[in-house]
Amino acid sequence: MSTPLHADALTLLQSWTPPTAAQAALRERYVEHLRAHPDGLTRECRPDHVTASTVVLDADRSHVLLTLHAKARRWFQLGGHCEPGDRTLGGAALREATEESGITGLQLLAVPVHLDEHVVPFCGPTADVHHLDVRFVALAPAGARHTVSEESLDVRWWPVDALPDRDLDELVAHALAQSISSDSPGGGSTWAAADQPSR
Template structure:
């Protein structure tokens, strides 16, 4: 199964929690149906990306990266690569690469979708990332290390996040707590 086919299978089977998430799910599926390369960065102006919100084993903290190009704190994530078998694989790969934390336990079901414009994605011009987000739990002894894509990587208390929560943290913790 190709990454595109796997992404279509995942998104077609995913149940959105509200109308906004359903609208994004439908948009992502339509995008993939129209673009055989829709999971890769060369598909312009839009392409899927995959990310993971990493939470501590006790669910009290969130690990975020200070993105070097954007200058903002984000969850981990990025572009899909040819070796990725699924969006979940891409999200886990990105989280491990960018956080330096191995042994992450990733929930394979998406927790949140987000479409956002990006001005620093390769060639000049506006690109939209169609982000599929997952949640991962770090081992209790996890020590993060910043990658070349990050200025900093840091644990933040759930109640003291540096950026406004778009619903991702709430949905991720709700999923983990069952």
Template structure:
């Protein structure tokens, strides 16, 4: 069921950049050739889902210092058997990794990212084909640090921590979407 949802969602999605369009086409080809393409067991590539959390005024982002990656990242991870949609998987990962319960969530993908991960499989390096969404929440202390993180913290957009270049791109895209949004996000 989630396989069909992922195909339909990505096929109908209008990518915001040529980079995202290239990745969307790669993800669609992967899903069409691999019925197991969403599962962690699919080697060496599988889809993952995640969300970046932005304050409603687009002035801050909530990030987690990921334990295994040892880097400040958005929230996300593997698709699990109970996930009905990619958006549901991203929401679940957000809640598990941040403890947030009060947030709004946009079910339209924000961006795509493919990245190699050395610690995901004992068979070698895998590629996460990440589908990213955006959520908004009021910056406060209503978050927790999960077992997967060393820290979870709100960062002003003008004082971000050291991270990967792609995270800065994702933050820029998320801030722009939230700042320009005229449609209400759906409640969590």
């Protein structure tokens, strides 16, 4: 039986316009996964499940907040698994970003910016779990101060043109472009409260 979160994620992905052919192929992969698996957003769904993450930009979009993941020992955007109380995929992304950064008042862009499928060897008792990550963009309030959660070794602002891992370059570039586009008249995307169902 479909949950509100499952219905929201399926509607959101079906209505999303991917920026590239590769992203369009991934979107179809995600949609097929959700159609086949009513539990497809839970960590119990194996070997694949949908996750949610957020690229957090500072108020002037010159820096991005990244976490040094305690298990992976690499710098990533903030995010993780959906939880039973999440009602929207954007809400899950915002909850994870808030928990991992300690920043309240993050402003989330209501549509995804990027999709990425990757193998996670440390996700539970079985090997080769695939995270089907849906990535969003959020702006932090001016002067926001962050904290380090127990899931992280460090949390730090990085200049958008001097990232610690080249694998982040494409994601952050997409996030910057979409955040700027959404501010312009007719940009087609709006900054919204993440607990509102996707339309």
